[in-house]
Amino acid sequence: MKGALGFGGITLGFMAAALGVITMAVGIQRRDGRIMATGRQFVFMVLLGALVAAGAMEWALVTHDFSLAYVVRNHARATPLLYTVAALWGALEGSILLWALILAGYLTVTVRRLRARASDPLVAWATLVGLVVAAFFFALMLGPANPFRPTPGLIPKDGLGPNPLLQNHVLMAIHPPMLYLGYVGMTIPFSFAVAALATGRVGEGWLLETRRATLVAWAFLSVGIVLGAWWSYEVLGWGGYWAWDPVENASFIPWLTATAFLHSVVVQERRGMLRVWNLSLIIATFCLTILGTFLTRSGVLNSVHAFSQSTIGAWLLTFLGLAAATGIGLIAWRGDRLRTPGRIDSPVSREGAFLANNLLFAGFAFVVLLGTVFPLLVEALRNEKLSVGEPYFDRMTVPIGLALLFLMAVAPALPWRAASGPVLRRRLAGPAWVGALTMAACAVLGARGVAEIVAFGLGAFAVAGIVRQYALGVAATRRASGGGWPGALRRTVAGNRHLYGGLVVHFAVVVIAVALAASMGYTTKREFRLVQGQRVTLQSHHFTYLGSTRHQTGQKDKFQARIRVERGGHDLGVYAPALSIFPNSPQAIGTPSVRTGLLRDVYLTLVSSPDQDGRITLGVQIGPLVVWLWIGGGILALGTAIAVWPARRIRRRSTGRGPDPLAPPAPTTPSADEELLAEAPA
Amino acid sequence: MIDPPVVLVARPKPKRMRYIVAGGLCAAAVLFLIVGGLSRNIVYFRTVSEGVTAHGKAPDDTGRLRLAGAVLTGSVERRPDGVTFVVTDGTTRARVLHHGDPPELFKDGAPVVCEGHFVKGDRAAVPTFDSDRIMIKHGAEYRPPSVDASK
CATH class of the missing domain: 1.20.5 (Single alpha-helices involved in coiled-coils or other helix-helix interfaces)
Known part of the structure; x- marks a missing residue:
């Protein structure tokens, strides 16, 4: 019954999306505003279909309806409620359903927001493209990824339950939806980019329409990536948070191109330049999200994340090819309109810095993409299995990351068009000194590693610049309207949310960069073989093995060691890393026990359970500043929230400041306004 | 500004x-x-036969690779800094010198993938492989015990 209901929802969603595409196409072809306005109604039906399907699946999961094969594979009676609900995105079919649901949600919000312009061809085209994407994902669920396939044969009394790795941390319930909110959100700017090309209105209009959606999607993607790293750190027990695993890369590559896009759109908004580049970037970002789905969900990879295998790969690759071909074809077709009047006057200018930033981000994305798909290409072409070692990624990306950090410190202080020496000196000398002194201090205090010291210095440089801009802004507000510091700060931020929110995001990036450098450069790791009562020392931390317990249940055999951690005479408590063995699986799953601190994490893993002599192997890792990675993710979300928070009064057109974090208040460029006027529906 | x-x-x-x-x-x-x-x-992925053959042709090449095979029963010897054992794919053998503790489920007969390199210039019939990472091979799909869905 729930299966029929859910499948009905999927059918409704597919039909509505397909009919919506047809109606929109007819409306656009006849230039009939009423037909277009009808077409947009189908978006709500798509949402309804997705809600019914997802609701039916959740209902089946919660009520242990094992007549559905998906429920049998991903749920057991003993599964706690949280992971029962989260089982929706625990496997292939459910995650496609979540994808469709989120896409329907984004499309609904978009057409609601633009309801006054339902008959505008740009909006109509964008809706059409969004519905095509939705139709594809619903078609996947009608065919190869049907989540409501019935259980073959007799209906079992209990299910298999989710993968054990997916049900021992609450982050698993949050991380995938966040990532998907980011991934799927990129469909909106993509739709508008295609619409801009199709209508020939390739100016700045489509950027303005999609700015907030892009920023929101970007923030979700960022937070999703950080949460994924955190989950990996807390659950997988290898001590790290980022392994350049293909699945991690699959979420990171579109993030890189989306970040490049957020910066380069500012140049287009201000100067009308980089049109082709921006369209290419957002089309590439969308294609990379599809590629990411392909990598994660088709089972082509042999990685820790590869939980699913299916025939869906060919579908996704075909769709990826179509999306890329459409984008490239449209750009080539509209080549004549994309030529832009402006040019970069001086490399030492805001637009010059944005251009360098974009080249670096694009290079970064290329490096990671190449390392990720190279083994697949070699295997496909030469039938030879190989992998790309982590040193490749580390060696290639660290210099790019440092260069980006440098640009982040410098670019916000550069004026548009061209910078003069005195201006540069006035704006940058102070922060640069702070950075240089930080580096000197690190070197004197005996910090190891050039890359680490440079990262700390550049981080300090950037933070000093951010503080300077905030201080100048607040001081100006106080001069103008008086009042106390807190009130002035609030008014300053409210006066230019994009600038000050963007600066907060930059600050978050510095926090993350410093935490990355410190934890990658200065982590100490050792393994100890211990008998009960034995005490060992690492970096002035003492570890005493108190004993271990063994819990045997039908599902698993779990060893837990109790370790007392002391530092400088203080008892930091007893920590209990564990190791679970699943009789039918060769996988032993370690559960680390982490003492999180603001300065350093103490990370304990049970490497092997007691042997004949009662000796365990304990992995100890002391990693500085790790917690700031997660805090940085929170600050980043806060900064984006400040930037996208709707400003009072000036709600509509004059949200005109870009995702550019850093543009000073100024009217929208003439070209953008002219274009909007020219675009008014006839 | x-x-x-x-x-x-x-x-x-x-x-x-x-x-x-x-x-x-x-x-x-x-x-x-x-x-x-x-x-x-x-890092190339090789079975023991492929790896040993390639090493025989170019014994001075110490390129990093992943060597896949099974632990030969009775060959495991614990040492203070790790473990030595023989890995085989049924036809060819290699001696593995592993630095560090092997993973929990490492035992006789376990299917393993060792990452490291052959010892430079080692022309023995059963060459020695220096490993610093052992992975127990497993399928991607996890199946818990005791519940059989279809019967």
Whole structure:
């Protein structure tokens, strides 16, 4: 019954999306505003279909309806409620359903927001493209990824339950939806980019329409990536948070191109330049999200994340090819309109810095993409299995990351068009000194590693610049309207949310960069073989093995060691890393026990359970500043929230400041306004 | 901080060619670096037979690879800094010298993938492989015990 209901929802969603595409196409072809306005109604039906399907699946999961094969594979009676609900995105079919649901949600919000312009061809085209994407994902669920396939044969009394790795941390319930909110959100700017090309209105209009959606999607993607790293750190027990695993890369590559896009759109908004580049970037970002789905969900990879295998790969690759071909074809077709009047006057200018930033981000994305798909290409072409070692990624990306950090410190202080020496000196000398002194201090205090010291210095440089801009802004507000510091700060931020929110995001990036450098450069790791009562020392931390317990249940055999951690005479408590063995699986799953601190994490893993002599192997890792990675993710979300928070009064057109974090208040460029006027529906 | 209004001025493009050439050269250099970095960090995946054959042809090559096979029963010897054992794929054998503790489920007969390199110049019939990472091979799909869905 729930299966029929859910499948009905999927059918409704597919039909509505397909009919919506047809109606929109007819409306656009006849230039009939009423037909277009009808077409947009189908978006709500798509949402309804997705809600019914997802609701039916959740209902089946919660009520242990094992007549559905998906429920049998991903749920057991003993599964706690949280992971029962989260089982929706625990496997292939459910995650496609979540994808469709989120896409329907984004499309609904978009057409609601633009309801006054339902008959505008740009909006109509964008809706059409969004519905095509939705139709594809619903078609996947009608065919190869049907989540409501019935259980073959007799209906079992209990299910298999989710993968054990997916049900021992609450982050698993949050991380995938966040990532998907980011991934799927990129469909909106993509739709508008295609619409801009199709209508020939390739100016700045489509950027303005999609700015907030892009920023929101970007923030979700960022937070999703950080949460994924955190989950990996807390659950997988290898001590790290980022392994350049293909699945991690699959979420990171579109993030890189989306970040490049957020910066380069500012140049287009201000100067009308980089049109082709921006369209290419957002089309590439969308294609990379599809590629990411392909990598994660088709089972082509042999990685820790590869939980699913299916025939869906060919579908996704075909769709990826179509999306890329459409984008490239449209750009080539509209080549004549994309030529832009402006040019970069001086490399030492805001637009010059944005251009360098974009080249670096694009290079970064290329490096990671190449390392990720190279083994697949070699295997496909030469039938030879190989992998790309982590040193490749580390060696290639660290210099790019440092260069980006440098640009982040410098670019916000550069004026548009061209910078003069005195201006540069006035704006940058102070922060640069702070950075240089930080580096000197690190070197004197005996910090190891050039890359680490440079990262700390550049981080300090950037933070000093951010503080300077905030201080100048607040001081100006106080001069103008008086009042106390807190009130002035609030008014300053409210006066230019994009600038000050963007600066907060930059600050978050510095926090993350410093935490990355410190934890990658200065982590100490050792393994100890211990008998009960034995005490060992690492970096002035003492570890005493108190004993271990063994819990045997039908599902698993779990060893837990109790370790007392002391530092400088203080008892930091007893920590209990564990190791679970699943009789039918060769996988032993370690559960680390982490003492999180603001300065350093103490990370304990049970490497092997007691042997004949009662000796365990304990992995100890002391990693500085790790917690700031997660805090940085929170600050980043806060900064984006400040930037996208709707400003009072000036709600509509004059949200005109870009995702550019850093543009000073100024009217929208003439070209953008002219274009909007020219675009008014006839 | 306030910018002048945008003025669009058509400019001559005498330097265009130079920019394109310079850009092309930079791109080529970067590509060269990336490909070089990639080729230095490739880790081949080989069965024991493939690995031993390749090592026999070029005994001085110490390229990093992943060697897949099973632990030969009775060959495991614990040492203070790790473990030695023989890995086999049924036809060919290699001696593995592993540094560090093997993973929990390492035992006789376990299917393993060892990452490391053959000892340089070792021409023995059963060559020695220096490993610093052992993975227990397992399928991607996890199946818990005791519940059989279809019967």
